[in-house]
Amino acid sequence: QVQLIESGGGSVQAGNSLRLSCAASGDTLSSYVMGWFRQAPGKEREVVASISWNGGRIYYRDSVKGRFTISRDNAKNTVFLQMNSLRPEDTAVYYCAASGSQALTTAPNTYNYWGQGTQVTVSS
Numbered sequence: 262q263v264q265l266i267e268s269g270g271g272s273v274q275a276g277n278s279l280r281l282s283c284a285a286s287g288d289t290l291s292s293y294v295m296g297w298f299r300q301a302p303g304k305e306r307e308v309v310a311s312i313s314w315n316g317g318r319i320y321y322r323d324s325v326k327g328r329f330t331i332s333r334d335n336a337k338n339t340v341f342l343q344m345n346s347l348r349p350e351d352t353a354v355y356y357c358a359a360s361g362s363q364a365l366t367t368a369p370n371t372y373n374y375w376g377q378g379t380q381v382t383v384s385s
Contacts, residue, residue, distance in 0.1 A: 263288045263374040265357045270379030273347055277383075281342040283357030283376060291315075291335040294360040296372060297342045299353035299381075308367040309355070310342060318365045324350070347383045354378040 269281040281297065296311035310331035311320045319331060330343040340357060358372035366372075 263290075263293070263359050265359060265374055265376035267355065267357045267376045267379040270355060270381045272382040272384065275348055275383055275385050277347055278343070278345045279347065279381060281344065281355055281357075281379060281381075283340040283342075285338045285340075285359070289335070290333065290338045290340065290359065292361070293374075294362050294364075294366055295331075295333060295340045296358045296360065296367065297331060297340075298356045298358060298369060298372075299351075300356070300378075301353040304353075306356070306369050308369070311360075311365055311367055312340070313365050320365055320367055344381070347381075349383050349385045351381060352383050353381060355381050 264286045266284050297309040298306050299309050300306040312331045328346045333340045356378045357376040359374040360372040362371050
């Protein structure tokens with residue numbers, strides 16, 4: 262059983278940056294593909310970025326490419342999402358998730374464990 266706790270959310274103006282962290286307990290994160298998802302009010306949960314167990318493969322959704330960076334520190338059992346040049350459309354609850362998949366995956370239903378989420382609000 263993996264417990265995930267996100268932190269680092271907040272309210273910022275457009276163009277600013279935030280860094281989200283996801284700390285894990287209960288198991289070593291090096292066994293899992295990790296993903297960041299977000300869900301805005303009235304919308305479905307969508308993948309933002311995902312990273313393979315060793316960081317060798319990374320996926321970003323098109324709208325965040327060049328602005329967001331996902332990384333992981335397996336020794337510290339932590340995953341990060343650096344978000345730069347934030348836009349109002351990035352406003353959502355951001356979730357960290359862990360998948361036991363052997364391959365990089367982006368579908369929410371392939372993720373086994375989820376954090377409670379952290380709110381990111383970007384004002385124009």
